[in-house]
Amino acid sequence: MSSPAASSLSSGVSGRAVAALAALAAVLAAAFVLAPRALAASGPGDGFADEEDIRASFRAAFVEYWGSGSAEFPSGLARVVDFWFHYHVVKAVIAALLLIALAWLGVLLWKAFLSAGGVGAGRKAVLGAGGVVATVLALFSVVLVMANIQGAVAPFASLLPMLTDGTADAELAATLDQVRQGLAESADGPTAPALDVMISDFARYHVVMAVIAAVVAVVLIGLSVLSWIGVARSSDPRTRRVLGSFGALSAVLSLAAIVVAVANTTTAADSAPALAALFEGGW
Incomplete structure (x- = not known):
């Protein structure tokens, strides 16, 4: 049976709470990497195998869209953009939960560090280092939340870098040339x-x-x-x-x-x- 000292980092800070939050943060970090692609697929056939599959599908759909002469997305492009929207929503939610867990963990660790007057220097150093790591990871989570909210609000724009990332086939290259020409002439009249x-x-x-x-x-x-x-x-x-x-x-x-x-x-x-x-x- 554990003693009160064994289950407490310092006065008012539960070691079990710190361990639980650290475990939760680890699970959420893994989910951020592994879960979004599966969760973003709203139904059978809506998902993509990997990022290369998303890129290839978006490139083919974009060529069709540009050639259509219409502002409305064709079905292929709408499918990719809708998936990308859900993908970023899932990542934003997981990143926000991760931020909460890490911020809470950081608060507990810094509280333990500041109230650890009677413990050894080694334990104080561990608590301080833990607080620094939790703080840095929480700040990184803020960036993840920001980036994924941005991607969810404007999923089409966030897909555009995939058009120029890597080698383009002849059809896409011709389309991109037309896009560049249109942008160069955009200040002179209708586009x-x-x-x-x-x-x-x-x-x-x-x-x-x-x-x-x-x-x-x-x-x-x-x-x-x-x-x-x-x-x-x-x-x-x-x-x-x-x-x-x-x-x-x-x-x-x-x-x-x-x-x-x-x-x-x-x-x-x-x-x-x-x-x-x-x-x-x-x-």
């Missing part, structure tokens, strides 16, 4: 219906990232302010160091988020040149 859709969805792709990055920047600024308030109110040197580190990190990351928001806003305001850069291999 093909398919090109209008591409430019519009590409703008939406960047608008959503600008909004997400702005929200993240606000949250990070708030966390930084709260951390520095905690520094001012605390008299414990170790607590002040930890909170000060979080305050500085949050401030730096908020600046990075603001840069991302501004860059995406600028691109969304004039998306045709950025889309042209993508088709020239510069994005």
